[in-house]
Amino acid sequence: MGPSGAEHNNFPGDEVELVLRNKNVILIVLIAALFAVFPLMVTSGYYLGILVIVGFYSIVAIGLGLLLGYAGQVSFGQAAFYGLGAYAAAILSGTYGWPPLLALAAAPLLPAAVAAVIGQPILKLKEHFLVLATLGFGILVYILMKEFVDLTGGPSGYTGIPYLSIGGLVLSTDKQFFYLVWFLAFLTLVGAWNLVNSRMGRALRAIHGSEPAAEAAGIDTARLKLKVFILSAFLAGLAGGLYAFYISFISPSPFGFHASIQFVLMAVVGGAATIWGPVVGAFVIVGLIEFLRWAVPVVLPKAGGEFEIIFFGLILVLALLFRPEGIMSHKRRKQRSEPDAGKEAAGTCST
Amino acid sequence: MLDVRDLTKNFGGLVAVNRASFSVNAGEILAVIGPNGAGKTTIFNLITGMLTPDEGEIRFQGRPLAGLKPHQIARLGISRTFQNLELFRAMTVAENVMVGAYTKGKTGFVRAILRRPGTTAGDRKRYGEALELLRAVNMAEYADEPAESLPFGLQRLLEIARALAAGPQLVLLDEPAAGLNAGESQALVAFLRRLREQNLTFVLVEHDMATVMDVADRIVVLNFGSVIAEGTPAEIRSNPEVIRAYLGEDES
Amino acid sequence: MSPESQLLQYLISGLTLGSIYALIAIGLVVTFNITGIFNLALGEFVTLGALVSIALYAAGLPLIAAFALAVLIAAALGAVMERTAIHPARKANATILTLVIITIGVGIAIRGASLLIWGTHPYILPPFSEHAPFTVAGAVVIPQSLWVLGLAVVCVAALFAFFEFTYLGKAVRACVMNRTAARLVGINPQRLSLAAFTATGALGALAGIFVAPITFATYDMGFMLGLKAFVAAILGGVTNVPGAIIGGFLLGILEAFGVGLVGSGLKDGLAMIVMILVMLIRPTGILGAFRRGA
Ligand SMILES: Nc1ncnc2c1ncn2[C@@H]1O[C@H](COP(=O)(O)OP(=O)(O)OP(=O)(O)O)[C@@H](O)[C@H]1O
Ligand SMILES: [Mg+2]
Numbered sequence: 001m002g003p004s005g006a007e008h009n010n011f012p013g014d015e016v017e018l019v020l021r022n023k024n025v026i027l028i029v030l031i032a033a034l035f036a037v038f039p040l041m042v043t044s045g046y047y048l049g050i051l052v053i054v055g056f057y058s059i060v061a062i063g064l065g066l067l068l069g070y071a072g073q074v075s076f077g078q079a080a081f082y083g084l085g086a087y088a089a090a091i092l093s094g095t096y097g098w099p100p101l102l103a104l105a106a107a108p109l110l111p112a113a114v115a116a117v118i119g120q121p122i123l124k125l126k127e128h129f130l131v132l133a134t135l136g137f138g139i140l141v142y143i144l145m146k147e148f149v150d151l152t153g154g155p156s157g158y159t160g161i162p163y164l165s166i167g168g169l170v171l172s173t174d175k176q177f178f179y180l181v182w183f184l185a186f187l188t189l190v191g192a193w194n195l196v197n198s199r200m201g202r203a204l205r206a207i208h209g210s211e212p213a214a215e216a217a218g219i220d221t222a223r224l225k226l227k228v229f230i231l232s233a234f235l236a237g238l239a240g241g242l243y244a245f246y247i248s249f250i251s252p253s254p255f256g257f258h259a260s261i262q263f264v265l266m267a268v269v270g271g272a273a274t275i276w277g278p279v280v281g282a283f284v285i286v287g288l289i290e291f292l293r294w295a296v297p298v299v300l301p302k303a304g305g306e307f308e309i310i311f312f313g314l315i316l317v318l319a320l321l322f323r324p325e326g327i328m329s330h331k332r333r334k335q336r337s338e339p340d341a342g343k344e345a346a347g348t349c350s351t
Numbered sequence: 352m353l354d355v356r357d358l359t360k361n362f363g364g365l366v367a368v369n370r371a372s373f374s375v376n377a378g379e380i381l382a383v384i385g386p387n388g389a390g391k392t393t394i395f396n397l398i399t400g401m402l403t404p405d406e407g408e409i410r411f412q413g414r415p416l417a418g419l420k421p422h423q424i425a426r427l428g429i430s431r432t433f434q435n436l437e438l439f440r441a442m443t444v445a446e447n448v449m450v451g452a453y454t455k456g457k458t459g460f461v462r463a464i465l466r467r468p469g470t471t472a473g474d475r476k477r478y479g480e481a482l483e484l485l486r487a488v489n490m491a492e493y494a495d496e497p498a499e500s501l502p503f504g505l506q507r508l509l510e511i512a513r514a515l516a517a518g519p520q521l522v523l524l525d526e527p528a529a530g531l532n533a534g535e536s537q538a539l540v541a542f543l544r545r546l547r548e549q550n551l552t553f554v555l556v557e558h559d560m561a562t563v564m565d566v567a568d569r570i571v572v573l574n575f576g577s578v579i580a581e582g583t584p585a586e587i588r589s590n591p592e593v594i595r596a597y598l599g600e601d602e603s
Numbered sequence: 604m605s606p607e608s609q610l611l612q613y614l615i616s617g618l619t620l621g622s623i624y625a626l627i628a629i630g631l632v633v634t635f636n637i638t639g640i641f642n643l644a645l646g647e648f649v650t651l652g653a654l655v656s657i658a659l660y661a662a663g664l665p666l667i668a669a670f671a672l673a674v675l676i677a678a679a680l681g682a683v684m685e686r687t688a689i690h691p692a693r694k695a696n697a698t699i700l701t702l703v704i705i706t707i708g709v710g711i712a713i714r715g716a717s718l719l720i721w722g723t724h725p726y727i728l729p730p731f732s733e734h735a736p737f738t739v740a741g742a743v744v745i746p747q748s749l750w751v752l753g754l755a756v757v758c759v760a761a762l763f764a765f766f767e768f769t770y771l772g773k774a775v776r777a778c779v780m781n782r783t784a785a786r787l788v789g790i791n792p793q794r795l796s797l798a799a800f801t802a803t804g805a806l807g808a809l810a811g812i813f814v815a816p817i818t819f820a821t822y823d824m825g826f827m828l829g830l831k832a833f834v835a836a837i838l839g840g841v842t843n844v845p846g847a848i849i850g851g852f853l854l855g856i857l858e859a860f861g862v863g864l865v866g867s868g869l870k871d872g873l874a875m876i877v878m879i880l881v882m883l884i885r886p887t888g889i890l891g892a893f894r895r896g897a
Contacts (some may be wrong), residue, residue: 133883200460205441215421217454306715313708313709313713
């Protein structure tokens with residue numbers, strides 16, 4: 001019995017375009033519109049500021065999500081790339097007097113180059129050793145930021161970062177940064193979506209599915225993993241550069257181990273194997289931090305420091321125990337109704 | 352087409368493959384048989400570059416494969432299936448086949464991100480080819496299902512379809528009929544025969560003697576990593592050493 | 604100070620720190636051998652050992668009782684960790700990577716809890732004895748260093764005796780070598796995993812108690828100590844207990860001399876560089892080299 005329905009198979013891309021034209025376009029337009037009018041409606045600088053930060057984190061988390069969810073590799077040193085981007089932007093524009101826009105454009109190149117150099121050997125490591133190596137790298141960079149006082153200003157921080165200006169327009173308000181960051185975050189999303197839904201994206205998911213089979217299909221798995229690692233470092237560096245110009249003063253403390261954990265958390269909580277997931281994760285985690293910073297001192301007035309890490313730890317454990325695919329994952333497994341699939345297979349090869 | 356000379360591989364103290372030599376001629380189906388642990392899968396892993404030989408040489412179309420990575424060997428035109436299915440389980444059936452055809456594509460990393468013109472057209476072409484291949488194995492209706500939802504027999508078949516997708520010259524099949532019922536095995540045999548007519552070459556590892564005798568042009572018998580016999584099915588069937596070493600221990 | 608006494612000074616502080624690293628590293632290696640995973644939360648048990656015993660001592664308990672109770676509490680927490688996080692994840696067929704990330708999660712949860720309970724202040728644990736520091740060949744020796752060294756040696760000897768001479772210890776080693784065989788002789792690998800996490804929790808706490816009088820105790824003291832213990836374990840070849848001990852002392856000495864060379868700020872960076880380089884260049888550890896050479 002030959003399946004007669006074979007003819008109606010469409011290329012999935014067509015399907016996507018079709019769907020895009022209907023449901024998703026409306027959704028995307030709605031979300032974009034929401035983002036566009038948000039700064040006009042919200043007068044509280046607090047919320048706008050938080051959303052700018054979420055934008056930075058989203059860019060980092062999208063990159064990490066590609067690494068974690070698609071290439072199946074982990075990095076506990078992502079904050080180091082974020083920090084390298086921030087310091088590169090700050091030092092190039094502040095110390096060396098580069099035009100800020102040029103410094104911002106150059107900022108992601110430093111972490112990307114570092115990733116290219118360390119990625120080759122480090123990505124050969126598996127499991128614990130990959131975790132420890134990336135973690136160790138993150139701590140090393142953090143220490144160097146503190147110790148190279150002449151260049152970075154050390155623990156007391158780096159001041160003197162000029163305003164970012166784009167073609168004469170000086171960016172100084174939260175509103176301006178909001179639009180810039182979310183524009184770039186949107187571009188990042190589109191790029192990531194393009195990547196994932198391409199030959200390269202399929203190759204990445206294949207590596208995640210089975211590395212030997214991917215190799216046997218002619219995929220240079222080591223090289224592809226390295227490319228995603230470099231891309232994730234590039235994106236973290238871009239976000240870091242933006243952050244430096246936004247905050248105008250940087251110190252090593254936001255680039256430490258806890259920040260790296262935070263990024264992993266965003267990717268894991270949101271669902272690393274979706275493009276949107278990490279963005280949702282960034283919203284959830286930043287929202288949680290802000291909530292805790294408000295709520296915990298109400299209960300425990302003496303609490304200080306980054307006590308929110310206790311919840312990070314718990315959420316990380318719970319997420320991995322109960323929803324390893326993340327909150328965004330919706331297993332789109334269509335239940336097959338024919339129970340006699342096995343019988344069909346009997347005549348399978350005879351055509 | 353493929354020449355294996357004095358191939359040797361040790362795992363610790365265990366000699367998994369012991370100075371094995373054999374050749375595969377273009378357009379034939381060569382069966383490699385032997386009891387469990389004889390070293391059949393290890394030989395596949397050595398040919399495809401997943402393991403490095405301790406000694407010996409493998410040449411494909413006259414070219415030595417030493418030092419090449421698995422993906423480089425795949426690009427020379429050697430495909431394989433895996434004994435313990437290695438499907439991309441979360442991907443759809445069509446996507447599995449499309450990954451199999453990875454080497455046919457051109458879109459690079461940066462071009463993919465920027466979605467340069469032509470990338471979608473290339474994907475569409477791959478998808479069409481995947482469907483065509485799936486139709487040939489009567490699986491087109493499953494094209495957009497996740498691979499993990501397939502029944503076992505179809506998963507085996509999908510492994511084969513994926514291996515064929517790149518348009519290889521030599522296909523290594525590691526127990527393709529394991530777990531299939533009699534009807535499925537027969538259909539598989541017929542399918543392989545048809546492919547051979549299209550000038551494909553196969554090396555087939557298989558325990559099921561009926562299938563082997565049915566489909567193989569020649570048979571290489573391994574025992575404890577050594578080649579103990581080589582010949583046509585008829586010769587092998589009457590070879591006393593083979594009967595002692597192989598059939599005596601393993602009834603199938 | 605003469606150059607010789609300067610060297611001696613470095614050596615003493617290196618050995619002191621190194622014995623702490625070695626002690627924690629033993630816990631890491633034993634857990635790794637039994638369960639196949641590195642417990643990246645172990646450093647936090649070091650913190651707990653120090654801070655809990657300080658709190659109990661401040662609450663009026665005699666020092667020894669405070670120590671014992673702190674070790675017990677850490678052991679219990681290790682058991683809870685295994686039952687609530689590791690065991691269920693294993694049952695759900697979690698990958699090793701997931702398990703490792705889970706231990707990181709447990710670690711930062713404990714660190715956050717310590718922060719909430721104790722804040723960021725440093726706490727002081729009195730030295731185990733009241734003697735004044737004395738000098739040996741020009742180098743200053745604080746008595747606590749001797750305590751640390753001595754107790755570490757005792758602990759290591761006790762562990763060694765346990766694994767070599769007791770039935771249970773031998774059984775554990777059997778299980779490490781072959782899980783199925785262990786099951787056949789009636790050892791339950793699951794229970795062994797529970798025991799491993801419990802015991803290493805206790806061991807970590809003990810290390811924290813030893814080191815607290817020297818370094819002050821803070822909520823984040825264990826993180827770096829734990830990481831250094833990994834460096835020690837990796838130096839020693841990951842699965843090798845004697846290797847981990849030697850690795851611990853080597854790292855301690857390297858750091859002590861490193862401080863003299865590059866300054867204390869970069870000391871921690873040195874350990875990270877050592878870790879990454881060893882993993883990349885000689886994943887079998889330095890002892891592998893010695894063995895092959897011998
Ligand atoms: N990676 C490995 N490390 C150690 N030993 C291995 C490894 N791979 C295979 N072996 C051993 O080498 C021997 C040959 O194994 P191989 O898988 O090649 O046998 P086989 O002929 O394919 O057997 P089967 O019919 O069971 O598939 C076996 O004893 C096996 O245990
Ligand atoms: Mg086999």
